[in-house]
Amino acid sequence: MLQLSYIRDNKEDVLKRLAIKNFKDAETIINSVIELDNNRKMAQRQADDVKAEANGIAKQIGELMKTGKKEEAETLKAKTAELKLSEKKFDESLKHIEEDIHKLLVTVPNLPNLNVPAGKTPEDNVVVNEHGTIPVLHAKAQPHWELTTKYDLIDFELGVKLTGAGFPVYKGRGARLQRALINYFLDKATAAGYNEVQPPILVNAESGYGTGQLPDKEGQMYHCQVDDLYLIPTAEVPITNMYRDVMVKESDLPIKNCGYTPCFRREAGSYGKDVRGLNRLHQFDKVEIVQIVHPEKSYDTLEDMREFVSNLLKELELPYRTLKLCGGDMSFGSALTYDLEVWSAAQGRWLEVSSVSNFETFQTNRLKCRFKGADGKPQFAHSLNGSALALPRIVASLLENNQTEAGIKIPKVLVPYIGFDMIS
């Protein structure tokens, strides 16, 4: 959520940057917010004045009662009846105005960093770098959804029977590969100074608002209506919300956490070959890294995190490229996002496996996650997160890129975790 004071003081800048994000009706909404805020100030002044008067009288009554001047006290009491009515009226209108402001404010996306390229679609994203060589496969190479069947690693049909499309069953060496990747990712993150946590995978609505999934992406999350809880779409939600309503110590920054969780996404309305096999699932596994940092350091941190994720891909010997997302392709709360994509050899296309973003104060403002700066004043920290990494598409490209006529080679770094070096 944007800070209202910033909107007031920097209206032109706000509009310019919202335009980069292709946010519709920016001007109308920002103008209404400012107008409502003016009304709010007026309403508060009125309410405050009435209350000040009422408080004053209450105090006088207290004095009079103490000194036994009962009659005078009664006279004053009579005077307060009217005050109470207008107090209620002003409070009510103040409350309504504040609610209206909040309702508008939560629909406004974060402002993109000024380095964010303009653009509307994924085609407008900027390729920052490309690493590794694209493998040349043998003549009988297959896409991963055939390899998983051939080697009995993943049973998509069985998942359909148990739950529905997009809920695969990993079996035998396929399940083992999942576990190996999770452990490998967690070990790397821990070695890089991230503290491992195991958060709940159901969260309340407040947490959904805290990180910005609500109200923006209401329909994307599975919702257990009986208990009003949401299945997390990413570990970012619980891990970042650990710092909701927390005043962190400046000396504790940066706070680095990582965690493995399953992730659940409804992905309503996406069908076809782009979502085949492991390309897009309703349930998948992911290790997430999350940092709460000093505002001055957040862009350095973003680069560190990108570097960390890149190294994972290098160690897994997967060809990858890094994209700087354009305004139109960035998520609601992000100020700057890098996507990392690996090459899927049999499908002949890039698959997104990680998204690393700086949210600046967008989340921390909603979360009320602050620290006291050198001047003793509380200020919002910056929050960042990144996938490190999401498993399904990593598995897809590992299987496809490493397939040989003799079987599928396991990358060296994973062998200690999985216990064999070839799936054949």
Add this chain to the structure above:
RNA sequence: GGAGAAAUGGCAGAGUGGUCGAUUGCGGCAGUCUUGAAAACUGUUGAACCGUGAGGUUCCUGGGGUUCGAAUCCCUAUUUCUCCGCCA
């Protein structure tokens, strides 16, 4: 699930209708002492909003109520603890 108790500032913990936004301790910050540090001592130390300012308003888990006046009384939700039941 049943019965009872509780929820106060970064933390601990007083406060049961009227100068209480809240005693005190710890922690934090500043200073005295010290070559420096520790100890000791002194001072200081919650947040949001309105106002150029003086100052004002709100916040004692959330929501509602009683009252001229609520941290304090009542209702309600949530959470925690104790006992019982159930249970991986």
